[in-house]
Amino acid sequence: xxxxxxxxxxxxxxxxxxxxxxxxxxxxxxxxxxxxxxxxxxxxxxxxxxxxxxxxxxxxxxxxxxxxxxxxxxxxxxxxxxxxxxxxxxxxxxxxxxxxxxxxxxxxxxxxxxxxxxxxxxxxxxxxxxxxxxxxxxxxxxxxxxxxxxxxxxxxxxxxxxxxxxxxxxxxxxxxxxxxxxxxxxxxxxxxxxxxxxxxxxxxxxxxxxxxxxxxxxxxxxxxxxxxxxxxxxxxxxxxxxxxxxx
Amino acid sequence: xxxxxxxxxxxxxxxxxxxxxxxxxxxxxxxxxxxxxxxxxxxxxxxxxxxxxxxxxxxxxxxxxxxxxxxxxxxxxxxxxxxxxxxxxxxxxxxxxxxxxxxxxxxxxxxxxxxxxxxxxxxxxxxxxxxxxxxxxxxxxxxxxxxxxxxxxxxxxxxxxxxxxxxxxxxxxxxxxxx
Numbered sequence: 563x564x565x566x567x568x569x570x571x572x573x574x575x576x577x578x579x580x581x582x583x584x585x586x587x588x589x590x591x592x593x594x595x596x597x598x599x600x601x602x603x604x605x606x607x608x609x610x611x612x613x614x615x616x617x618x619x620x621x622x623x624x625x626x627x628x629x630x631x632x633x634x635x636x637x638x639x640x641x642x643x644x645x646x647x648x649x650x651x652x653x654x655x656x657x658x659x660x661x662x663x664x665x666x667x668x669x670x671x672x673x674x675x676x677x678x679x680x681x682x683x684x685x686x687x688x689x690x691x692x693x694x695x696x697x698x699x700x701x702x703x704x705x706x707x708x709x710x711x712x713x714x715x716x717x718x719x720x721x722x723x724x725x726x727x728x729x730x731x732x733x734x735x736x737x738x739x740x741x742x743x744x745x746x747x748x749x750x751x752x753x754x755x756x757x758x759x760x761x762x763x764x765x766x767x768x769x770x771x772x773x774x775x776x777x778x779x780x781x782x783x784x785x786x787x788x789x790x791x792x793x794x795x796x797x798x799x800x801x802x803x804x805x806x807x808x809x
Numbered sequence: 810x811x812x813x814x815x816x817x818x819x820x821x822x823x824x825x826x827x828x829x830x831x832x833x834x835x836x837x838x839x840x841x842x843x844x845x846x847x848x849x850x851x852x853x854x855x856x857x858x859x860x861x862x863x864x865x866x867x868x869x870x871x872x873x874x875x876x877x878x879x880x881x882x883x884x885x886x887x888x889x890x891x892x893x894x895x896x897x898x899x900x901x902x903x904x905x906x907x908x909x910x911x912x913x914x915x916x917x918x919x920x921x922x923x924x925x926x927x928x929x930x931x932x933x934x935x936x937x938x939x940x941x942x943x944x945x946x947x948x949x950x951x952x953x954x955x956x957x958x959x960x961x962x963x964x965x966x967x968x969x970x971x972x973x974x975x976x977x978x979x980x981x982x983x984x985x986x987x988x
Contacts, residue, residue: 579968583942585949614971614978617924618943622834624921625944629830639825642851649855 572604573597575611582611813864815857825854828871832878834944839882839936840889841929849885853877875945876955883933927977931970938966939974 573581573594580586581594598605629635813820829850837846853874864870928936941952949963956963 575972576964576968579971580949580964583949583967585964610975611971614924614974615943617920618928618939621921621925622944622946625834625837626830629833635826635829638829638847638851639822641847642825642854645851646855646858649859 571597572601575607578604578608578611582608582615813867813870815860815862815864815870821854821858824857824867824870824874827867828874829854831871831945832874835875835940836878836882838925838928838940838944839879840885841925845885846882849878849881852881872951872955875941875947879937879941879955883937887933923978924974927974930977931973935966935970935973938963939970942967 577586577590577594581591586594594604598608813824815821815824832850832853833846836849837843840846840849856877857870857874862870862873864873928939931939937956938952941947941955942949945952947955949960949967952963952967953960958966
């Protein structure tokens with residue numbers, strides 16, 4: 563916007579607009595003041611712009627007046643506080659619940675399979691020694707010794723299923739032979755992870771118990787179901803969450 | 810005030826008291842919906858709190874909040890108009906009705922209503938500039954800061970907006986001209 567003004571030359575309408583807003587530099591303002599004294603056209607143009615501006619100003623004042631009402635402001639502030647609390651609780655717990663569940667499911671599945679791989683020979687031994695175990699429903703006929711550490715090879719459905727693979731040796735006492743086989747174990751993750759929101763203010767317990775039962779499959783056969791409960795302390799859970807990377 | 814921390818309750822209250830009416834007015838004049846205006850103004854304050862924003866001055870906080878509110882309000886009406894097109898006239902009339910009833914609470918003046926309707930018709934770029942000018946009570950420089958455009962550009966937009974309003978209300982016959 564170039565400003566070139568003389569007393570006799572009509573200012574462009576955009577200059578009048580700036581004038582209306584009171585943002586025209588003083589030296590130009592005096593030109594416009596002097597000009598509209600004798601130019602009826604510019605006076606009319608100015609008053610048209612001015613009237614729109616004034617109408618908006620009136621509206622603004624009316625709104626400001628209505629908004630300066632303490633009752634409204636305090637009420638609105640209270641609603642804002644409620645929303646803030648809600649936001650804080652839900653956002654944290656949704657994020658926490660999800661990542662916590664997924665992460666712990668993976669860790670627990672890995673731990674379970676490891677435990678299974680190590681414990682299975684022991685379980686069969688303890689059977690022989692006459693120790694009762696309720697968790698093992700199927701007594702394998704073959705002795706199984708993992709050679710490799712089982713590793714996560716597939717985690718296709720999120721936290722629901724995790725498959726672990728490795729190499730193990732299976733002994734066939736009847737045939738008096740030992741064969742080395744690749745194995746794949748599928749751990750079906752429990753689909754009911756306790757729906758406890760540890761970040762809710764109403765969460766009073768010191769710890770929660772997560773019950774897992776993991777089914778192990780080999781060649782399409784369920785060979786064992788492992789069930790265990792893990793107590794997780796509230797403060798540990800919090801620390802745990804803070805260490806998680808942001809998704 | 811120096812170093813305003815949105816996580817501090819005291820600062821947050823100060824921020825609310827000084828900025829909230831402006832945010833509300835801007836959101837209200839963009840959306841024409843009281844509830845939406847409150848929600849949108851709240852949302853920007855919540856965002857500042859959630860992001861643990863720290864501002865060097867109250868003015869910086871104000872500009873930031875106005876920008877967020879303004880953007881959300883424009884998005885809101887964009888979404889609304891899409892919905893309106895999708896669901897037909899029913900929703901549109903509901904919105905209108907609500908606006909008119911709330912309107913009567915504090916303004917009876919017909920010319921104000923006329924100008925407000927014209928404002929509603931403006932394209933977003935002109936609308937945001939003129940709303941910030943008239944309802945945000947900001948100067949060209951401040952508007953430029955908020956919109957991320959030059960001062961000259963602000964002048965042009967406000968001028969175009971006023972021209973457009975004048976055109977929409979038809980020459981100013983029915984416009985209230987104060988004495």
